[in-house]
Amino acid sequence: MVVIGGDAAGMSAASQARRLRGPDELEIVAFERGTFTSYSACGIPYWVGGEVDGPDALVARTPDEHRSRGIDVRTRTEVTEIDLEGRRVRFRGVGDRPAGPGRWTGYDDLVLATGARPLRPALPGIDAPGVHGVQSLDDGQALFDALEGYGVTPRRAVVVGAGYIGIEMAEALLNRGCAVTVLERGPQPMPTLDPSMGALVRDAMSGMGIETVTGTEVTRIVTGEDGRVCAVATGEREYPADVVVLGLGVRPETSLAEAAGLPLGASGGLLTDPSMRVRGHEHVWAGGDCVEVLDLVSGRPRHVALGTHANKHGRTIGVNIGGGRLTFPGVVGTAVSKVCDLEIARTGLLEDEAEAAGFRFAVVTAESTSRAGYFPGARPMTVRMLAERGTGRLLGVQIVGREGAGKRVDVAAVALMAGMTVQQMTVLDLGYAPPFSPVWDPVQVAARKAVAALESAD
Amino acid sequence: MVVIGGDAAGMSAASQARRLRGPDELEIVAFERGTFTSYSACGIPYWVGGEVDGPDALVARTPDEHRSRGIDVRTRTEVTEIDLEGRRVRFRGVGDRPAGPGRWTGYDDLVLATGARPLRPALPGIDAPGVHGVQSLDDGQALFDALEGYGVTPRRAVVVGAGYIGIEMAEALLNRGCAVTVLERGPQPMPTLDPSMGALVRDAMSGMGIETVTGTEVTRIVTGEDGRVCAVATGEREYPADVVVLGLGVRPETSLAEAAGLPLGASGGLLTDPSMRVRGHEHVWAGGDCVEVLDLVSGRPRHVALGTHANKHGRTIGVNIGGGRLTFPGVVGTAVSKVCDLEIARTGLLEDEAEAAGFRFAVVTAESTSRAGYFPGARPMTVRMLAERGTGRLLGVQIVGREGAGKRVDVAAVALMAGMTVQQMTVLDLGYAPPFSPVWDPVQVAARKAVAALESAD
Numbered sequence: 056m057v058v059i060g061g062d063a064a065g066m067s068a069a070s071q072a073r074r075l076r077g078p079d080e081l082e083i084v085a086f087e088r089g090t091f092t093s094y095s096a097c098g099i100p101y102w103v104g105g106e107v108d109g110p111d112a113l114v115a116r117t118p119d120e121h122r123s124r125g126i127d128v129r130t131r132t133e134v135t136e137i138d139l140e141g142r143r144v145r146f147r148g149v150g151d152r153p154a155g156p157g158r159w160t161g162y163d164d165l166v167l168a169t170g171a172r173p174l175r176p177a178l179p180g181i182d183a184p185g186v187h188g189v190q191s192l193d194d195g196q197a198l199f200d201a202l203e204g205y206g207v208t209p210r211r212a213v214v215v216g217a218g219y220i221g222i223e224m225a226e227a228l229l230n231r232g233c234a235v236t237v238l239e240r241g242p243q244p245m246p247t248l249d250p251s252m253g254a255l256v257r258d259a260m261s262g263m264g265i266e267t268v269t270g271t272e273v274t275r276i277v278t279g280e281d282g283r284v285c286a287v288a289t290g291e292r293e294y295p296a297d298v299v300v301l302g303l304g305v306r307p308e309t310s311l312a313e314a315a316g317l318p319l320g321a322s323g324g325l326l327t328d329p330s331m332r333v334r335g336h337e338h339v340w341a342g343g344d345c346v347e348v349l350d351l352v353s354g355r356p357r358h359v360a361l362g363t364h365a366n367k368h369g370r371t372i373g374v375n376i377g378g379g380r381l382t383f384p385g386v387v388g389t390a391v392s393k394v395c396d397l398e399i400a401r402t403g404l405l406e407d408e409a410e411a412a413g414f415r416f417a418v419v420t421a422e423s424t425s426r427a428g429y430f431p432g433a434r435p436m437t438v439r440m441l442a443e444r445g446t447g448r449l450l451g452v453q454i455v456g457r458e459g460a461g462k463r464v465d466v467a468a469v470a471l472m473a474g475m476t477v478q479q480m481t482v483l484d485l486g487y488a489p490p491f492s493p494v495w496d497p498v499q500v501a502a503r504k505a506v507a508a509l510e511s512a513d
Numbered sequence: 514m515v516v517i518g519g520d521a522a523g524m525s526a527a528s529q530a531r532r533l534r535g536p537d538e539l540e541i542v543a544f545e546r547g548t549f550t551s552y553s554a555c556g557i558p559y560w561v562g563g564e565v566d567g568p569d570a571l572v573a574r575t576p577d578e579h580r581s582r583g584i585d586v587r588t589r590t591e592v593t594e595i596d597l598e599g600r601r602v603r604f605r606g607v608g609d610r611p612a613g614p615g616r617w618t619g620y621d622d623l624v625l626a627t628g629a630r631p632l633r634p635a636l637p638g639i640d641a642p643g644v645h646g647v648q649s650l651d652d653g654q655a656l657f658d659a660l661e662g663y664g665v666t667p668r669r670a671v672v673v674g675a676g677y678i679g680i681e682m683a684e685a686l687l688n689r690g691c692a693v694t695v696l697e698r699g700p701q702p703m704p705t706l707d708p709s710m711g712a713l714v715r716d717a718m719s720g721m722g723i724e725t726v727t728g729t730e731v732t733r734i735v736t737g738e739d740g741r742v743c744a745v746a747t748g749e750r751e752y753p754a755d756v757v758v759l760g761l762g763v764r765p766e767t768s769l770a771e772a773a774g775l776p777l778g779a780s781g782g783l784l785t786d787p788s789m790r791v792r793g794h795e796h797v798w799a800g801g802d803c804v805e806v807l808d809l810v811s812g813r814p815r816h817v818a819l820g821t822h823a824n825k826h827g828r829t830i831g832v833n834i835g836g837g838r839l840t841f842p843g844v845v846g847t848a849v850s851k852v853c854d855l856e857i858a859r860t861g862l863l864e865d866e867a868e869a870a871g872f873r874f875a876v877v878t879a880e881s882t883s884r885a886g887y888f889p890g891a892r893p894m895t896v897r898m899l900a901e902r903g904t905g906r907l908l909g910v911q912i913v914g915r916e917g918a919g920k921r922v923d924v925a926a927v928a929l930m931a932g933m934t935v936q937q938m939t940v941l942d943l944g945y946a947p948p949f950s951p952v953w954d955p956v957q958v959a960a961r962k963a964v965a966a967l968e969s970a971d
Contacts, residue, residue: 363943
């Protein structure tokens, strides 16, 4: 078993296979270009923000820990070519000088877990010192060191992109004492929400002192005489910046797979069957940020880069290579995040997505509170819900609120996976006590409103 | 439409019917023995504990607010007899002296929402001053006043019973500066949990300074020379007490219904069909703490006294009387509570209950954390899970932990209502980000363990 990529998907696959098959039955080699294995890139904003010690705390299992479990981890080693016909891969050390052609090693089963690469637009100045991505632990370390190096506050930070990574980095930089500006091309922060919900996020971010500029396009990274970044220019003006963080999202890293002729979807992600086997290739598996998955609500493929999926893919692959049987059915697009104390969550389809998928639906927005209204700490929360006309099927939920808001999306996520209707959601037996919920849980308040909207127009 | 009982179920029914039918179409009269309507009895512990202002804050809608919406609320008025044949009820003022036989009023539809009465064992001294129940707002006021009257701390409080009410009152009394002892007949606090989970609660309560004595039977309330309570006696010893709170659970209050010959189940609760119509009585409806409901996991009737169900029953009744169609399918037995910062939740069946219902099952206990292990505020939580052998169907979940533990039970509650297997639960698309969850949500960690347990024994 040869694994390419030593993070969540790859090492979960390796670990799971090892649990089922001992070293005498199965040899496992894992190649990792960097120095870390099984790390939480999702934790980088909290490390940069000073809430979490890094990078060690973000590593779930080190290369040596994997080795002690009988997995031959080769760090600082990259795979440069896959020979499907010959069932072998070519690899070489990353630091090798001169970079040789590398050596070949054969496989019975190959696991592609090459992850994703951050979008990095070809702007003037994009490679200047002071412009940071936050994809790997090495990226995190570089940004962390840069912030430590300044030593004076307030520093001016500009975050490009107001998606999950953008808002999490905005919080981190704020926590580090920076004056933070977020520049977003779209009309609202969080393009993963409907505009009206994104507007709530925007208002909250302003209240936190994060300057949020939307509907603006970055045209240039401005550098000073020392060659370092000193501002970010849009069509309208320049935003002074001591540090710039790119949070523009990611694309599947599948150049190796593409070169080998493996099947890719519209997003560039690998196409697999539910066992996570690459379509048409019995001995090649793929999981994590480099694959497309089935969206169970729209019925269409989708690229979702999330550590929780990567772990599940890896487990699925490991079980199957190890001789068991397991499938990954797909996702419903659940995501949760926060910026300071504002919690943001979604699952299922947005309005645009539901339209694109051809649904006829009602959409409602309901205000409620996280606890019984009279209970200390009860905070307002807004739930937006989409439901199909005719069937009543739940199509999507978005939540914006404070403490206790975000994880409520799980109720809707399970309901989506079960194909429930909003009528059924109104009678769900959810946990109730004043410190935890109003008598009608906020998700059910929205479900009631959705039922009414469906009835009034049916 | 005549409603007996002005709390959650009755007034939800009245309000919902009024929403669908105007005053010119439907006359609505609601009789309430007390002075409050639509109040949250569940909030009493937090009022007594000083976290919530009472009693007004606990009232969702006052009699006058209901009246302004066209509902003829008669407080301090009790119904003394139901004449099913004549479709009329007899009522009289509670304060009437001498209590007359009362007057009759007719109905087209009758709603029984008479609630529950607390268990009050016939012990010597049980009616002594200083012994308090916590069922109604008036009870809450009496206890609140008693605690205010002492003026010195620490006072000694004994709580009899360590179920939900018992532990919530223990917290409240602790918050009021009392030295608190909880006496419980069973081997552990929280008989609504499996013993091993109850043991976790017991240990946590001890850590909070709540003396928790289990396996003990109260034999007598000891009174002093002034006639007031001064101790609680068990078979073994006496526990000094300035105040005693009874938290022994409730039984359906169905004496009126019983006298009228309406059908009652084994618990004494009224039997209804899914539309909340009393079985065999087309014009009589019942909901809230006075009915039995279908347990969707065991397939057996069950009495569950919870405000959230009462509201749902009331809405169902109101829609049906108002000319719509709605059913309440049943419950899965979800409950959540806390004692200080310890969160306690369950849904579905306990081990004993699953055995009694004839299931063959595996049971596992999994340790996890509320957030990513490295994230500040990550707290340990324990999830116990039951799954049916052969089918893999989820049968029940119990959770004990700190912040972020309790409401996670909702994921299992939805899965139970959807009839999911533990295999399906391992691939649920739940919200993940380090501040909210480990990459494998604690419920999924338990589900994985349950799958392994089923496989190892199948």
